[in-house]
Amino acid sequence: MIDILLISSGPDRSQKIEQLLEGCGIAHRVRAQHGSVPQLRAHAADIKSADLLIVDDVDLEPHDMVSIEEALSHMPQLNCMLVTPAPSTALLMAAMRAGVRHVLPWPLDAHAFAAELSHVWSKKTAGTRREGRVVSLTSCKGGTGTTFIAMNVAHALATQRGKRVLLVDVNQQFADASLLVADQTPAATLADLCAQIDRLDNAFFDACVMHMNDNFDVLAGAGDPIRAGELRPAQLERVLALARSQYDAVIVDLGLGINPLAIHVLDQSDRICMLVRQSVLYLRAGRRMLDIFNELGYASSKISVLVNQYDKHAPVDLQAFEQSFGTSIAHRFSRDDKQAGAALDQGLPIMSVAKGSALAQDIVAFAHMLSPAPQKEKKGGLARLFASKPRDVPQLKTGH
DSSP, rough: OOEEEESOOOHHHHHHHHHHHHHSSSSSSEEEEOOGGGGGGHHHHHTTTTTTEEETTTTOOGGHHHHHHHHHOOOOTEEEEEESSSSHHHHHHHHHHHHEEEEEEEOOOOHHHHHHHHHHHHHHTTOOOOOEEEEEEESSTSOOOOOHHHHHHHHHHHHTOOOEEEEEEOOOSSSGGGGTSSOOOOOHHHHHHHHTTOOOSSHHHHHHHHEEEEEEEEEBBSHHHHHHHOOOOOHHHHHHHHHHHHOOOEEEEEEESOEEEEEEEHHHHHHEEEOSSSSSHHHHHHHHHHHHHHHHHHHHHGGGEEEEEOOOOSSHHHHHHHHHSSSSSOOEEEOOHHHHHHHHHTTOOOHHHHHTTHHHHHHHHHHHHHHOOOOOOOOOHHHHOOOOOOOOOOOOOOOO
């Protein structure tokens, strides 16, 4: 996401630029101020927090570039775009010497404007390559609540562990993970992205995902089995490879069952989490799925068995699962029909509805298992004095 500060010489022009920003297909936040280049110092605080400074000034002159150069010298990572009617050769040369690489004439051409923004986006993400881990959640039988757990674990990793997280909905039935976090139709789905896979780059990918907060994005599922059936393994491979480079964790909701597409995702996963519930049906189906994982050559260390809707009074206890599966239960999520139902009805994470509930705490605990906190080193007096305070992670923005 690009954080944009727009300083414009007039409200009509500012409104037009903001409309073009909305249509550019690149995720952004924009703050608009009235002013001109000589008044840049008055906006110093806002400039410090921006990725891109857009200055729309009808009276730009070459000597005004002194103020621009001063701002850029203090903020070497800041991108600057100048918009002015018919920029002269002298102005273009002065802008280049000041470090400005984006000068556009007014009125703005939408395609040229979008192209310049794409360059800014690519520059911002070029130095932020990550080595994200792919964690796939799947179910041996319907009704385990895989999507609910996947979404809430992804949200907890983002908000409680401070990780940059992507939730990918690969459920091939009626994918609905996006409905659990937002009350609007996604602009694009996994099927839409894969249908235009030749266009795949950072900017296009960013335009396809739903931005829930600064750390949490969702790539919505195809929405129906027919469109999901058009997905191809090679397409998903490219999507996951790009996602790994942009996120600390990629949580994949595979839904129910094993099929060629699911197997391809499982092959690329760093961890496979199989969800079960406490009944004989899940006991048998889970045993069979573990056998399939073994036949596919997955190491036992890659697989975790999770019990959802745990009830200590259930007729099938955890020991029965461990004896049948030949492995321990990695984690359990408490049964809380009331709070889980409230979260589902409101399209919100459980942490936003019932932060203190046992279910919410179980989800946070699992997020800590996936991403353990580093061991703290003992610090001396000077180290403690200059240590930075932890940054609050923004909570989910509903309806974004």
